[in-house]
Amino acid sequence: MPVELYGMSASAPCRIVAMTLEVLEVPYEYKTIDLMAGDQMKPEYLKINPQHNIPTLVDGDFAMNESRAIATYLANAYGKDSKLYPVDPKVRAVVDQRLYFDMGVFYKAIGDIIYPKMFEGKDPESGAKDKLKEVLGWVNDMIKKSGYAAGTDSLTLADLAFIASFSTLVETGSFDVSGFAELNAWFEKVKGEIKNYEKANGAGATAMGQWYKSKL
Ligand SMILES: N[C@@H](CCC(=O)N[C@@H](CS)C(=O)NCC(=O)O)C(=O)O
The missing domain is CATH 1.20.1050.10 (Glutathione S-transferase Yfyf (Class Pi); Chain A, domain 2)
Incomplete structure (x- = not known):
């Protein structure tokens, strides 16, 4: 199952995660959360992110928010030899x-x-x-x-x-x-x-x- 990115393209934090996925070439599904429509307050979204902000990443049974922490997770999980997040x-x-x-x-x-x-x-x-x-x-x-x-x-x-x-x-x-x-x-x-x-x-x-x- 591809990882899922919940967000909106106008949001800069969501774009950090989208770029990380692209650079690491991790297949992902973009699930739009329309803040203007209040999608972030819907019970099904609050289950994966009680802080009701975007982005949220779902990777199997693992869900997390905070864009830059998501980016480091993705680099650790999917880009082990990548220079994107150096190990030194x-x-x-x-x-x-x-x-x-x-x-x-x-x-x-x-x-x-x-x-x-x-x-x-x-x-x-x-x-x-x-x-x-x-x-x-x-x-x-x-x-x-x-x-x-x-x-x-x-x-x-x-x-x-x-x-x-x-x-x-x-x-x-x-x-x-x-x-x-x-x-x-x-x-x-x-x-x-x-x-x-x-x-x-x-x-x-x-x-x-x-x-x-x-x-x-
Ligand atoms: N530090 C967070 C900031 C996330 C954030 O502020 N997201 C805004 C949109 S850019 C949001 O979801 N606002 C709606 C809300 O908090 O309910 C991150 O980098 O992920």
């Missing part, structure tokens, strides 16, 4: 650092720019743009070292998490990212290294961008 403790630690940073800092700073408008019809709080600029500078510096997010010589889960976040920001057009040269070069390069990029991330990021723009 220090290299893996840097990948993990990037994943936590993506959730708590990078995507957070992006959300602080786009979510107030999308969900509350408000402008971002003062200081949010300066914070995002600082965070983008850090991300640019991380990438500068080797052209990949974790300083490796090839794609890792850190790149998948960062591209889900960054593509969302770019598609909203809510922030001028042109000053971050290495980040933009990385974005163009890495898109071409992710199998079925458009299906797994590009289309969903565009949808998120259109949704944001519809609220302006």
Whole structure:
């Protein structure tokens, strides 16, 4: 039975998981959970994810949420020799650092720019743009070292998490990212290294961008 990914393509966390499945070439079935329709609160979904968020992964009798933890599970379970989640403790630690940073800092700073408008019809709080600029500078510096997010010589889960976040920001057009040269070069390069990029991330990021723009 193929693994099942419950989610929505507009959701950046869901796109991290979809890209991981594509890069690892794991067959999967995409089960759409439409947040606008309230699918996440249905009893059958709450059984597999009482936290009622997306994504959720179901692999046989095993179910879990939290996108970046799902990505590391998939790499451990299906990509044992893959460079996507390196086994060297220090290299893996840097990948993990990037994943936590993506959730708590990078995507957070992006959300602080786009979510107030999308969900509350408000402008971002003062200081949010300066914070995002600082965070983008850090991300640019991380990438500068080797052209990949974790300083490796090839794609890792850190790149998948960062591209889900960054593509969302770019598609909203809510922030001028042109000053971050290495980040933009990385974005163009890495898109071409992710199998079925458009299906797994590009289309969903565009949808998120259109949704944001519809609220302006
Ligand atoms: N840290 C979580 C965040 C998941 C998340 O916030 N998902 C949002 C959509 S992007 C959601 O499901 N919201 C609906 C809800 O929480 O009920 C992850 O990375 O998986």
